[in-house]
Amino acid sequence: MTRRRASQTLVLDDGQVCCSACGHGLVPIGQSWKPRARLSSVAVASMPGAGLGIDQRLELRLFTCPACAALLDSETALPEDPFLEDIIYA
Amino acid sequence: MDPITFSIIRHRLFRVVEEAVITLKHVSGSAITNEGHDLMVSLYRADGSLLMGGVGFLHHLTSAAEACKAVIRRFQGQINEGDIYLLNDPYTAALHTSDIYLVSPIHHNGVLVAWSACFVHVFDIGAMNPGGFAPDATDIYSEGFSSPGIKLVAGGELRQDVWDTLLNMVRGPEMVALDLRSMIACNNVARERTLALVEKYGPETFDQACQLLIAQSEQRLRERLSELPDGQWQSRQYVDVKGTVHRVVLTMKKQGDRLIFDFTGSSPQSKYSINCSKWASIGGLFAPLFPLLCYDIVWNEGVIRPIEMIAPEGTIVNATRPAPVSVATVGAIQSVNNAACSTIGKMLAASERYADEATAVWHANHFAIFMFGNNQKGNQTIGILTETFAGAGGARTFGDGVDVGGEIPNPISRMANVETIEATFPVRYLFRRRLRDSGGPGRYRGGTGGEMAIISHDAPDGGIDYVLSGKGTKFPMSDGLGGGYSGSSNDYVWIHAPKDGRNTDRFAQTLDGITGDKEPISWGVFPLRGDDVLYVRWNGGGGVGDPLERSIDMVRDDVLGRTISDEAAREIYGVVLKDGKVEPDATAERRKALRSARAGLEIAQ
Numbered sequence: 242m243t244r245r246r247a248s249q250t251l252v253l254d255d256g257q258v259c260c261s262a263c264g265h266g267l268v269p270i271g272q273s274w275k276p277r278a279r280l281s282s283v284a285v286a287s288m289p290g291a292g293l294g295i296d297q298r299l300e301l302r303l304f305t306c307p308a309c310a311a312l313l314d315s316e317t318a319l320p321e322d323p324f325l326e327d328i329i330y331a
Numbered sequence: 332m333d334p335i336t337f338s339i340i341r342h343r344l345f346r347v348v349e350e351a352v353i354t355l356k357h358v359s360g361s362a363i364t365n366e367g368h369d370l371m372v373s374l375y376r377a378d379g380s381l382l383m384g385g386v387g388f389l390h391h392l393t394s395a396a397e398a399c400k401a402v403i404r405r406f407q408g409q410i411n412e413g414d415i416y417l418l419n420d421p422y423t424a425a426l427h428t429s430d431i432y433l434v435s436p437i438h439h440n441g442v443l444v445a446w447s448a449c450f451v452h453v454f455d456i457g458a459m460n461p462g463g464f465a466p467d468a469t470d471i472y473s474e475g476f477s478s479p480g481i482k483l484v485a486g487g488e489l490r491q492d493v494w495d496t497l498l499n500m501v502r503g504p505e506m507v508a509l510d511l512r513s514m515i516a517c518n519n520v521a522r523e524r525t526l527a528l529v530e531k532y533g534p535e536t537f538d539q540a541c542q543l544l545i546a547q548s549e550q551r552l553r554e555r556l557s558e559l560p561d562g563q564w565q566s567r568q569y570v571d572v573k574g575t576v577h578r579v580v581l582t583m584k585k586q587g588d589r590l591i592f593d594f595t596g597s598s599p600q601s602k603y604s605i606n607c608s609k610w611a612s613i614g615g616l617f618a619p620l621f622p623l624l625c626y627d628i629v630w631n632e633g634v635i636r637p638i639e640m641i642a643p644e645g646t647i648v649n650a651t652r653p654a655p656v657s658v659a660t661v662g663a664i665q666s667v668n669n670a671a672c673s674t675i676g677k678m679l680a681a682s683e684r685y686a687d688e689a690t691a692v693w694h695a696n697h698f699a700i701f702m703f704g705n706n707q708k709g710n711q712t713i714g715i716l717t718e719t720f721a722g723a724g725g726a727r728t729f730g731d732g733v734d735v736g737g738e739i740p741n742p743i744s745r746m747a748n749v750e751t752i753e754a755t756f757p758v759r760y761l762f763r764r765r766l767r768d769s770g771g772p773g774r775y776r777g778g779t780g781g782e783m784a785i786i787s788h789d790a791p792d793g794g795i796d797y798v799l800s801g802k803g804t805k806f807p808m809s810d811g812l813g814g815g816y817s818g819s820s821n822d823y824v825w826i827h828a829p830k831d832g833r834n835t836d837r838f839a840q841t842l843d844g845i846t847g848d849k850e851p852i853s854w855g856v857f858p859l860r861g862d863d864v865l866y867v868r869w870n871g872g873g874g875v876g877d878p879l880e881r882s883i884d885m886v887r888d889d890v891l892g893r894t895i896s897d898e899a900a901r902e903i904y905g906v907v908l909k910d911g912k913v914e915p916d917a918t919a920e921r922r923k924a925l926r927s928a929r930a931g932l933e934i935a936q
Binding site: 245247248249279281289292294299301303305310311314315316317318319322325326327328330 | 560561562563564565566567569571576578582586677680681682683686689728767768769804805806807810811812813814815816817819820821822824849851853868871875876877879895896898899902903926927928929930931
């Protein structure tokens with residue numbers, strides 16, 4: 242299978258969803274890749290530009306490549322909410 | 332059919348809509364129509380299906396089609412040449428009661444050949460709060476006049492009884508009358524120009540061209556969808572009202588030449604008026620779809636056919652009567668806009684061919700602030716602060732978003748000049764400017780939103796009041812793309828002037844410089860009197876890509892241009908500046924530390 246684009250930061254290669262920066266394979270195509278990424282989070286309220294009324298529990302989730310630390314995606318979410326799942330079909 | 336004739340008819344239909352919009356604006360006297368471009372004009376087939384979508388708020392294109400179909404069902408056998416029908420019931424087709432549809436049948440030699448439809452947000456609709464947005468409403472019955480379809484003009488003659496009845500139920504009836512007359516004029520022009528086209532080419536050729544136009548749009552969208560990767564993409568929007576958090580959850584699935592928008596998992600319908608009906612949600616998802624996927628395809632029924640929507644009944648995106656919906660356009664509908672924009676952006680970003688068309692979410696959070704009261708000319712006045720239409724561009728995969736750059740669902744939205752507002756309302760602007768640190772960080776930054784502050788001025792009653800339907804202070808709503816962060820959230824602050832009048836600066840230039848107790852507000856009716864001030868900041872667009880990959884020079888330029896702060900440069904972009912100059916070694920260290928912190932290797936200092 243040829244390497245093809247899966248998102249701004251991910252590619253599909255050899256049956257895997259991979260980091261486009263280093264080629265590290267995360268999961269087989271068709272599966273959710275975020276559980277296999279490294280996750281860190283920041284309180285949105287602590288960031289420059291945060292509004293006066295911002296929800297104190299809101300977090301910015303940063304999903305990075307476990308091999309090269311490239312940022313793969315981000316999402317803002319309340320802690321109890323699941324990851325947004327973006328999946329390319331085989 | 333002859334391709335030259337087809338092209339001429341296609342372009343002529345574009346021009347018909349364009350001329351009708353110009354007519355609407357020439358007759359209308361309200362800032363929301365002329366400045367904010369909160370309007371829409373489109374043409375429809377004899378069966379009510381969309382033929383030629385026009386500009387303005389695009390979520391009305393499909394809803395007005397449903398309005399035409401509802402009128403056809405209700406008035407079957409009684410639809411005559413020269414009739415004009417009014418419909419504004421959200422549970423029949425409209426988005427909310429204050430966005431009135433006027434739909435006109437177009438007959439040729441006694442045969443119905445097409446419809447024209449338009450809307451404006453009328454001056455008032457008699458809801459419990461002036462201006463149409465009714466944050467205090469508990470049900471549709473308190474949201475003003477609502478018609479599932481009524482004949483306003485019969486055979487070219489205005490039905491005075493209907494006209495008088497409607498105007499008897501609204502504030503500022505002379506302004507509502509002007510709104511309605513602008514729509515009548517608009518439809519008359521659309522009808523006359525369409526008829527001229529039918530006369531010139533004959534009804535058979537016209538019909539053939541319309542069928543081909545729709546078939547062509549369907550084919551072209553299906554081809555485009557087939558070029559895009561199959562998959563599913565998700566988005567989630569938080570809508571907060573008075574401490575209650577609602578969710579609009581979208582899973583968009585693309586399979587072959589079909590696109591399915593599934594809102595399963597969205598919150599149950601709310602007691603607050605942010606809900607929307609099924610028709611409104613359909614319109615909401617098409618508003619970004621038209622410009623993002625069909626920028627070179629005629630917006631008509633053919634574009635609608637490959638699309639399916641799943642919206643469970645009883646949820647915030649498919650509310651059931653009598654749930655209140657008057658704030659829908661800036662509530663659930665806008666969140667549907669945003670969620671669809673986000674998922675479509677992700678899908679485009681997954682395509683080699685279309686990645687350059689992808690965008691983060693633009694201006695995701697309207698603030699509907701309607702001021703009402705007596706103005707300096709002694710007139711009753713009601714009107715929106717049009718800054719809500721100023722917007723903020725989402726970043727693209729190749730460049731920054733446009734500062735105060737409008738919005739996706741209304742490609743022609745804009746705000747009025749400060750002087751226009753000051754001439755209409757007894758207020759004075761302390762300042763209005765781009766908002767620093769509001770654009771979503773990213774390799775490509777989201778466009779900034781703005782901030783403004785107003786104070787009462789020359790008010791015969793000592794001030795004015797305003798209705799605020801301001802969800803979105805707790806959660807940023809302009810999502811980023813490909814690692815880019817969201818744009819900032821909105822804020823609304825009522826600054827209570829010191830009672831003794833001391834230290835009051837009536838020319839303060841920043842929020843911090845305004846003296847008095849600052850009370851965050853978001854929902855309800857509030858006064859603006861004496862030396863009190865209303866401060867508003869609105870959201871920026873989402874960013875694209877990793878902020879740590881943004882060019883150091885671009886970050887420096889953003890700081891020097893007051894687009895971002897020194898703090899944001901250091902904490903988000905990892906760029907350290909001293910006296911406006913980049914510190915290369917400190918910047919390299921800072922970026923390394925921030926990357927390491929993300930990877931969990933060490934804590935950034």
